[in-house]
Amino acid sequence: MEYIDxxxxALILIAGIGYFTINVKKLVRNINLGRDVNRSDNSSERWKNMAMIALGQSKMIKRxxxxxxxxxxxxxxxxxxxEVLEIIIDGLFGTHRVFSFMGSFYGFLIGSFEILAVLVLVAVIVFWIRRNVVKLKRFxxxxMKTWPKNDANYxxxxxxxLMSLFLIMNATDVHFQEMNSGNIISSHIAYWFGGFDVSQLHLIERTAWWIHICGILVFLNYLYFSKHLHILLAFPNTYFADLNPKGQFDNLESxxxxxKLMMDPNADPFAAQPVDENAVPSKFGASDVQDLNxxxxxxxxxxxxxxxxxxxxxxxxxGKKLSPRKIMMDTRDRLEEVGKNIDANKGVFIPDNKSLLNDYITTEELWACTSCNACVEECPVNISPLSIIMDMRRYLVMEQSAAPQSLNAMMxxxxxxxAPWQYNQMDRLNWKDEN
Known part of the structure; x- marks a missing residue:
């Protein structure tokens, strides 16, 4: 009975980390459904981007x-x-504040954490007010209805x-308060519990301790289903971001x-090209998530x-229908749907007569884009909605000949x-005779 806690x-920790690992494997599997693309060039610039943008939050402070x-x-x-490290050690080995041997420095450290916890509480409350009271237009x-709105609030x-539990846990820990009575935050909160005896304070502290660590494990596993997955993915995302100048699009290899064949004077355009029977049939552009990289x-x-x-x-x-944020949300939703299809069919995707194009993203949205790159420039974690839009446009034009009438006329x-204009070729140079 002594070691039951x-x-x-240990069981809760193993379950929490185990489920998180399963979700990470599923996440990697889904991302790898995309086409291969080489992003191993210029590693120094990539590390710099990750340090400045993901770690340094350089694009966040534009607002x-x-x-x-x-x-x-x-x-x-x-x-x-x-402090989670200390909680894990205490939980596994039955110790209590194992790092307290550091004495006054430990008190200073936790006291600093408490100040940060209060600042986090204030910031989070302001964020909640901005979303639910002020109702900023972009939210x-x-x-941003139903789940996306609720997810942000959750x-x-x-x-x-979690921040409140951290402060309560410190404030009701009699041993900690006796050792570090000068802590600015928890020592004041401790006065709120002045009417409780030691056994009651111990019960409150233990309850806050258990809920705090369980809450962290729940939060960790909730990330996969939440927009806050960027907490983990912002780092690789900024590292692998496109380093080409904005507006430069990739050429289709095919x-x-x-x-090149047409421009080679020595090439026979009618000669049969070698065919790889094992090759996957190429598609121009993208109509579904598997066509994206x-x-x-x-x-x-x-x-x-x-x-x-x-x-x-x-x-x-x-006032047009296009929302770059929706493009990214739709892509993730479709990717999750494809992933669930694979899970349900023992690792094999069974066609479901659905696709990212039309079932999630409409042609109206795609053709509303001006390809100005404003969305790419503004994103705080270097996401490019424009690249997805352009790949889907390519599919519409090159696979379905489904460009808008004005664009078809131009081509x-x-x-x-x-020339883009409709006139006789003999008249092309008439402009030179104009005064």
């Missing part, structure tokens, strides 16, 4: 209020959870509860080969749903007249 803690509050939550939550778009409630799928899972991209999108601002004119 330690055994129970100072939200950026400053986010940095408080980010730094506070990471640093405060250093009120049509895609995370805020999680953080409120088209490039055709063009793995970095684009990583982007979808990393999306914070903050709406900064949509708030600066000129198409969205002028027909280029083919027939050598």
């Amino acid at each position: 330690n055994l129970l803690f 100072p209020i939200a950026g400053f509050l986010h940095i408080i939550v980010y730094v506070g939550f990471v640093i405060i959870n250093i 009120m778009n049509s895609e 995370i805020l409630y999680f953080e409120m509860v 088209v490039t080969k055709e063009v 793995w970095v684009q799928l990583l982007n979808a899972y990393t999306c914070t749903e903050c709406g900064r991209c949509t708030s600066v999108c000129p198409a969205n601002i002028t 027909t004119n280029i083919e027939n007249n050598g």
